[in-house]
Amino acid sequence: MAKIGIMSFAHMHAEAYAASVNRRSDAQLVAVWDDDPKRGADAAKRHNTRFVDDLDAFLDSGLEGVVITSENVKHRELTERAAAAGLWVLSEKPLATTIEDGKAMIEACRSAGVGLGTAFPCRYIPSIQAVRAELEAGKYGDIYAVTCTNNGQFPGGWFGVEALSGGGATMDHTVHVADLLRWMLGKEFVSVYCENGHLMGRDTALDDVGVLHLEMDGGTIVSHIASWNRAKSFPTWGDVTMEFVGEKGVVEVDAFNQKLNVYDDRTMRAQWAYWGGDPDLGLVSDFIESVNERREPAITGEDGFRALEVTVAAYKSAASRQRVAI
Amino acid sequence: MRLAVIGCGGMGTIHASLAARCGFEVVACGDSRLDKAKALAEQHNAEAADDCLALVKRPDVEVVAVATPTPTHGAYVRAAAEAGKHVFCEKPFTRTPEEGEETLAAVKRSGVKLLVGHVVRYFQEFEAIRERVQNGSIGKVGFVKTYRGGIYPRGEGAWFHDYAQSGGVVFDSSIHDLDWIRYVFGNPTRVYCQALQRSDPLDYGMVTMWFDQGLITHTIGTWAHPGGFRVKVEVCGDQGMVTLDSKEAPISAMMRETAGGGPSMIVPGSPVPVSPYQLEWEDFAAWMRDGRTPRVQPEDAVWAVRIAHGALESARTGAPVAL
Numbered sequence: 001m002a003k004i005g006i007m008s009f010a011h012m013h014a015e016a017y018a019a020s021v022n023r024r025s026d027a028q029l030v031a032v033w034d035d036d037p038k039r040g041a042d043a044a045k046r047h048n049t050r051f052v053d054d055l056d057a058f059l060d061s062g063l064e065g066v067v068i069t070s071e072n073v074k075h076r077e078l079t080e081r082a083a084a085a086g087l088w089v090l091s092e093k094p095l096a097t098t099i100e101d102g103k104a105m106i107e108a109c110r111s112a113g114v115g116l117g118t119a120f121p122c123r124y125i126p127s128i129q130a131v132r133a134e135l136e137a138g139k140y141g142d143i144y145a146v147t148c149t150n151n152g153q154f155p156g157g158w159f160g161v162e163a164l165s166g167g168g169a170t171m172d173h174t175v176h177v178a179d180l181l182r183w184m185l186g187k188e189f190v191s192v193y194c195e196n197g198h199l200m201g202r203d204t205a206l207d208d209v210g211v212l213h214l215e216m217d218g219g220t221i222v223s224h225i226a227s228w229n230r231a232k233s234f235p236t237w238g239d240v241t242m243e244f245v246g247e248k249g250v251v252e253v254d255a256f257n258q259k260l261n262v263y264d265d266r267t268m269r270a271q272w273a274y275w276g277g278d279p280d281l282g283l284v285s286d287f288i289e290s291v292n293e294r295r296e297p298a299i300t301g302e303d304g305f306r307a308l309e310v311t312v313a314a315y316k317s318a319a320s321r322q323r324v325a326i
Numbered sequence: 327m328r329l330a331v332i333g334c335g336g337m338g339t340i341h342a343s344l345a346a347r348c349g350f351e352v353v354a355c356g357d358s359r360l361d362k363a364k365a366l367a368e369q370h371n372a373e374a375a376d377d378c379l380a381l382v383k384r385p386d387v388e389v390v391a392v393a394t395p396t397p398t399h400g401a402y403v404r405a406a407a408e409a410g411k412h413v414f415c416e417k418p419f420t421r422t423p424e425e426g427e428e429t430l431a432a433v434k435r436s437g438v439k440l441l442v443g444h445v446v447r448y449f450q451e452f453e454a455i456r457e458r459v460q461n462g463s464i465g466k467v468g469f470v471k472t473y474r475g476g477i478y479p480r481g482e483g484a485w486f487h488d489y490a491q492s493g494g495v496v497f498d499s500s501i502h503d504l505d506w507i508r509y510v511f512g513n514p515t516r517v518y519c520q521a522l523q524r525s526d527p528l529d530y531g532m533v534t535m536w537f538d539q540g541l542i543t544h545t546i547g548t549w550a551h552p553g554g555f556r557v558k559v560e561v562c563g564d565q566g567m568v569t570l571d572s573k574e575a576p577i578s579a580m581m582r583e584t585a586g587g588g589p590s591m592i593v594p595g596s597p598v599p600v601s602p603y604q605l606e607w608e609d610f611a612a613w614m615r616d617g618r619t620p621r622v623q624p625e626d627a628v629w630a631v632r633i634a635h636g637a638l639e640s641a642r643t644g645a646p647v648a649l
């Protein structure tokens with residue numbers, strides 16, 4: 001029985017992770033800690049667990065693993081604390097906001113002998129898994145080019161504050177797809193060119209649109225849009241899409257296009273209601289099993305770091321207006 | 327007005343019949359392959375010729391339509407202008423910006439009218455998007471994405487396959503979107519591009535432009551799909567969005583059997599009262615008749631070449647190109 005704690009409900013994904021832990025019979029949600037006591041206490045109540053105000057007391061409450069869903073820049077410190085207490089760590093994406101922090105997190109977990117995972121739940125979306133299997137089986141032959149998007153509505157709050165998020169839409173919406181590309185194609189990134197800026201009038205000083213031109217091993221060319229360009233009235237939060245152009249054919253994945261079109265007179269707004277499988281449950285299940293089996297999570301800290309490298313290089317490119325090696 | 331059509335392939339054939347519908351009289355058809363010139367000339371009771379430079383200079387010709395492979399446009403346009411003929415020329419205007427400027431100068435010197443076929447400006451759906459942007463209904467626009475393409479084109483003599491001639495999907499096809507974006511949003515400052523340009527043949531390209539008012543655009547062009555044709559547009563403003571997808575069309579059909587044997591592809595149909603290619607000729611005719619400023623001005627055509635050529639240079643060097 002994996003004893004799991006959640007560190008901070010600053011990130012909205014904490015809701016789904018907490019619910020996923022509670023759905024597993026081989027895990028128990030033992031405690032919540034949060035540097036915002038009200039937010040933490042409310043969340044603990046919602047998820048039938050207890051709130052522990054004091055971080056030392058929380059780390060000492062019989063836990064075996066923690067899910068860290070704080071603001072991006074706090075991942076490092078919380079990971080170091082958890083690792084020092086001998087706990088397995090699942091960090092929300094992005095793993096960190098700087099190369100230095102990412103390395104420190106990996107090192108802290110390695111030297112403490114605990115597992116470190118990065119929350120890339122998109123790997124658990126059935127359509128993504130199906131296309132990955134086809135790519136691996138060579139159905140489309142060599143892949144020459146890929147165009148991707150991770151668009152979204154502006155999440156607001158600390159996401160728009162650099163001191164907490166470490167960056168804007170490019171920081172928020174690059175790593176999911178960067179990880180998927182590495183995982184689906186089995187290739188690493190070589191270089192990036194990025195144009196980004198605060199262009200959509202979102203309530204932040206940070207970039208709300210980024211366009212990345214990437215190159216992978218073997219010359220595969222990739223473009224990716226990382227954005228908060230979706231209108232408030234858009235029928236859903238956003239998307240993850242990829243179009244692969246290969247030797248034998250093309251395949252397009254629109255990962256959340258398993259939806260109902262909903263027209264609701266009470267809200268006077270058309271909406272897309274997603275009915276597809278719950279990728280967060282797959283992610284959390286693997287983490288729980290990794291805790292129980294004392295093994296590395298399937299999606300490692302190293303995976304999180306590789307995706308982070310792309311983001312950091314993208315910001316460097318945007319500042320220098322040059323292609324940057326990764 | 328009396329019209330000579332040069333280049334009697336796919337586009338030349340279309341232009342001859344649409345120009346005829348707009349009151350132009352097709353008097354001569356020229357093609358370096360006389361059989362093709364003859365085939366089109368027959369449909370219009372016109373004369374056929376394989377010496378197109380001579381044809382351009384015929385005194386009875388008042389307007390010349392150039393629909394030959396891209397690198398040959400410039401010489402015909404200059405010859406026509408020097409002979410005092412008005413010119414309709416297919417896009418891309420020329421293969422290089424230098425030749426574009428030289429050709430534009432010849433047109434200006436002679437005082438003839440030149441309309442280059444940036445037909446997307448005449449597509450009703452694109453015009454509807456432009457109107458929405460212009461009337462401010464989605465606020466200040468910060469991001470635009472366009473997508474265009476499908477199967478690899480099959481031109482006469484495989485000139486599309488020779489990237490030195492056609493420029494591939496970015497120069498030949500994405501130029502439509504790059505021009506339309508500039509039409510709506512003004513001049514871009516720099517361009518970045520990646521392009522496949524494979525000899526399979528197969529081509530796919532991604533072009534990003536930066537505009538100083540605070541706009542990034544991303545244009546995807548494909549000649550890499552095994553079939554079909556699709557256009558998508560997405561315009562994002564600070565107060566809303568507009569999107570378009572040609573897959574969402576009023577008609578879609580699939581035949582149980584085709585002449586080739588198997589079942590056919592689904593080809594969505596979206597018929598319109600007047601073809602955008604005809605609107606080009608109506609615009610051209612109105613310019614000549616009433617002096618009304620046409621939707622595509624000669625400088626626009628050179629700009630489109632400059633952007634698309636800059637994109638190819640960026641794809642080659644891996645660095646952004648200032649425009």
Ligand SMILES: NC(=O)c1ccc[n+]([C@@H]2O[C@H](COP(=O)([O-])OP(=O)(O)OC[C@H]3O[C@@H](n4cnc5c(N)ncnc54)[C@H](O)[C@@H]3O)[C@@H](O)[C@H]2O)c1
Binds near residue numbers: 394417418445482498
């Ligand atoms: N606006 C559009 O939607 C659109 C669509 C397709 C092509 N185009 C453009 O139209 C032009 C023609 O393309 P197409 O698809 O009709 O090509 P095509 O290959 O079908 O036709 C070209 C014709 O020109 C003839 N030709 C070749 N070299 C010549 C020369 N030196 N002098 C005289 N004739 C010559 C060929 O024999 C052929 O009949 C190109 O510039 C292309 O980029 C525009």
